[in-house]
Amino acid sequence: MENETLTETSVAAEAAAPAEPVGDVVVEAQQIALSLADQAQGFLEGLLRPWNAYQLMIALGVFVVAHIVGKVLAEPTREWMRTLENWPKWRLRFLLVLQRRLRLISFVAILFPLVWIMREMTWPSRSYLLGVIANLALAWLMIAVVTRLINNGFLRSVVRYAGWTWATLVILGVTEEAQSLLDSAAIELGSLRLSLWTVVQAVFTLGVLFFLARFVSKTMASGVRRNEDISPSMQVLVIKFAQVGLYGLALFVGLRATGVDLTGLAVLSGAIGVGLGFGLQKVVSNLVSGVIILLDKSIKPGDVISLGETFGWINTLGARYTSVVTRDGREYLIPNEDLITGQVVNWSHSDDFVRLDIYFGTAYGDDPHKVRALAIEAAKGVDRVLSHKAPVCHIVGFGDSSVDYILRFWIKDPTGGLTNIRGNVYLALWDKFQENDISIPFPQREVRMLEAGAKD
Template sequence: MDNVQGVVANLSGTLHNLVAELSSFWLLVQFGILLVAGFAGALAGATIRRRVDLDKLGASWPPLIKLLAKALLDCIGTILFIAIAFIAREAMLSMTWPSRSYLVGVAVSLATAWVVIALVTSLIRNQFIHRVVSIAAWTFAALDIVGLRSAVRAELDAYAVMFGGLRISALLVIKGTVLLLIALWIANALSDFMDRRIKSEKDLTPSVQVLISKMIRILLIAFAIITVLSSVGIDLSALAFFSGAIGVGLGFGLQKIVSNFVSGIILLADKSIKPGDVISVGEHFGRVGIMGARYTSVDTRDGREYLIPNEDFITQRVANWSYSSDLVRLSVKFNTTYDSDPRKAQAAAVEAAQRVDRVVQKPTPQCMLTAFGSTSIEYEMWFWIRDPAAGIINVRSDVLLALWDTLAHQGVTIPKPGPARVIYELAREDEPDPPKDQDDTAAPKSPFPG
């Protein structure tokens, strides 16, 4: 209650001083200085931003310098306002009492705090965290500038609730939230930096790179949370009261999330699936992209990216086309007529497969005679490729087209479909016999005896 009265007293004193200043000539002078400084700063800042091409000027600058330069250019109008207002205040301090330039001094301090906070928070790329940190930092600076920080802090700390042996106040919640956001941002920034460094190491396999990056991210986030809880005065031993509830929550509500997370760690540890592998799981076929904490992305040939839960790779049957070798064997089937030489057909098929660019020469393509069908000879040809991610159907199509051209060139005939051939043969049987030639008729008998 005393804190509330203190805040009210401070506000009353501030309002009293403001009312007293409203009746003075110097208040109008200060408003005039601020308006002129604001107009001049905005006009000069807009002119400078139009004339400065930052993209062209800083083309070779590092990314960090570019971010700071862009933030500085955005604040150039405010910086000019600060310079003009500061010069005007110094002139007023040399001519009259400091109280007659108090409003200008407060405006200069608030604008300076805004510029400093804008430059620092420009390094935060997450827009939500950027806004929260900016608002919280400027609010703290504004309260400190006007002399209300201590009173507001005491008032926020007065509203609190008890959970077991833990006292949670409004001030603790605000401080913890802001510090946690900043700490998590720093942890993510460090983990991204470490992730880029780890991926640049060529001696590590992709699965080991992802595993190390995940462990570093988890450790940094855990360290950030523990550090924030300790810095705001929370005794970690007091959180033991909630351990039972957290365990129940993990057992029921977060069961799938924990299962997917553990499955992702297992996949990375045993290297059964790693980024870049070509796999087929369920109805999905494609290349493994990002292996996240909850899911793994699979890029398909049609441009789609499927996010498959990590648990599915543990519980379902997965075909890894590039697990131990990048060689993949494919096959095509074809038939020839019985009046075609089967050995010539086999040689033509191998030659056709070798003419396709994506078919490797070793192991050599092989063509096997598999059966003597009712109307044709049946074959199956095997060939190998090294890039299944580039497509399976398209390389089969190329081999079949090459097979069509080669068989036609070698004089090997591909039979027509069965039903059409039967109908054609039946039609040939139903045709009438051709008329006999006149020369084949019997010679007439002689009218003369003997």
Template sequence: MDMDLKDIIEFLHATARSVGAEVTSPWFYLQLGLILAATGIAWAAGAAVRSRFDVTSLATGWPVPFRLFMRVLVGSAPTAVFAVLVTIARGVMLASTWPSRSYLLAVAAKLAFAWLIIRLITSVIRNAFIVRLVSLSAWLIAALSIVGQLDPAIEALDSVSVVLGGLRLTPLLLIKLGALLIVALWLTNIASNFVENRITRSSDLTPSIQVLLVKMIRMGLIVLAITIALGAVGINLSALAVFSGAVGVGIGIGLQKIVANFISGIILLADKSVKPGDLVTIGDSSGRISAMKTRYISVAAGDGREFLIPNEDLVTQKVVNWTYTDKNTLVKIAFGTNYDADPRLVCKLAVDTAAAAPRTIKGKPPNCILTEFAEVGMKFSLTFWIADPDGMDNVKSDVMLALWDGFKREGIRVPYPVRELRIHGGALPVETVVEVSG
């Protein structure tokens, strides 16, 4: 460790001497001035290019990778102009003086070209965070290589280590592992999306089996990618056994709900009790299942809201699936009339009204029964079948409006309570009399 510290100190001293000698030279300020001038010209050229090209509509209709490439190319116009100008200045100085007097221009041009190439290559990545991370990391490596400090930086990162259970962890190892994981998971995402598109296009598989296969393949690819990345950096999986106890405790205490929801999601997909497209009622939430995720299902209410319900709730709670085996739905309407009406006429009128509804199933005739002789009048129950539960409330409303028109036409009145307040002596007590008016 002492030897490493001496090497680092000597390296810093040598670097300080080199920088000091470079800064005191008048050629340094000439190169710096040329770089600043090229920066100003490149900024102005980039502004002119952006004003002539609409980046948002550029290459509209092209495939996504080519469209992203063109947008990055236009956005990187200042970098390209800067690299060209600095390269020209470097060539002029090489023709007129010693190469060492234009070293700073060479470094600036190489850094600009490296950034331009990296941005064009990463244009195929859609995730903005991954693009920034990959671009900055690759440019930092290129910069260290250009100034000749890549090998010393690698040695410095590998000189500091922590040994855990026979596993030697260094900053260099973690950086390599992180880079490989990013690349492996990105490739895994591309492969899983391709497989998902092929599976969802298959008409031979039910929606539940499609979702189950996609999840299993995605999880398998992720595990495979992590295993390959660990093996590529030289980490033996058996060396991670020391962490298994802590991970098990963490899963048992902190990740109970996550694991329970994941297992519940697998159970739901396997037993096919619910599937995408089903109309369900879970507690106070009703709607159609739009997606089934690893941790939850998404239920679209039809009014712009989506309920995200944990998978565990579907396994442990009561769930009403309106379309589990049959989409036919029984619609019930309760109503009442006064005692002046003929109950047989009321039942016939209700049955005829429900039968005339467009969505009523013709093979299952409606039914109306008298359920109660109540204090306020007679109570009836009308039932009829529709082929799909979607819009059931609208169907009920249409039938009730048509039934109201039929009551008006036949002179049938619906009872409603009327309250009359009588005040004796101009003060309390107040006597309340309830009358029923038809």
């Protein structure tokens, strides 16, 4: 009986054993929260002391003075900035950031000398609270100015509020307590322990690494684009591979730095593989097609292509699509897969020379030798028509009412348009034929009007 009781007790203890770490975490979080509450209570009680109340009143008075100074200086500084139109934009933006924070700048500029004077004339404890307020104001000012360098509005707000929070914790001296509180709020997934502190570390580390990767990739991209020895398609390929490599390295280093076990990502990679097999076939196909296009150099930025009814030049080669700009200003985003599987006419694949053909007819009474010579002469006088690839004119048939000709000429700038150059050549032909009495016939028809009741 005694053995059965011991067995039941041991089983119950073993069953309850896994719950002990959770209870420890809860107790630890409660202790940290109570410690922070005690510190906050002590801070509030300290504010009731006479000199602390005096310091708060002094800080409030300095804020009022800084507000008045900011209002007085706002308009003169705004007028002065309007005279600096020749300055670079980044300098003007920086001055605008400072101009909008004249009140905070004035507050810091007045409060710090005041704290120094009080420390020299009285006990340091009687200016401690003013020193904390001055440090907080200076930190907030510096963070507000620095974060204006971030163009993305959402990212700028996240970095700004995170920086303000961290600076406040550091100045108040409660960073260890805050870190312990965030670390106590955690969940365990197998061997992985995920806490709020780990998430904060990961977000900060990955943010910094992604920022560095973006900066390095943009610097590298500008250097590659300036290198004229590299073809445009290879430039795009090098830039894309560099971006993928840098961002992948940033993600790997960031996760390793925060202590994330990357072997646990095997399940995620398997799920991604299943997703690629079912739902992302087109996306992957376009990505692979984009790499193939860059490798085989079938098209490159600047090439003039025709795809179905779309005629234009390649603006950019993206990872998923290719941007084609037409003469009417439309920009078509064509999936890369269509450029691989469809028939594409590249007008400037091996060279920029393009031959254009136009058809016309003249009357039977005109000398065809003279007509051919006049047509060639008219084409040579049109801008953009190449002279070293001389135009030619041939008879292609005898029509019902005219002798039919074809005029062929070459250009080297298809991006300048095809319809306009054809129109200019037609206009030159018209002028040349008018000067030499060459007629362009049109069909003649005879219509007979029969009287009512007339017999055939």
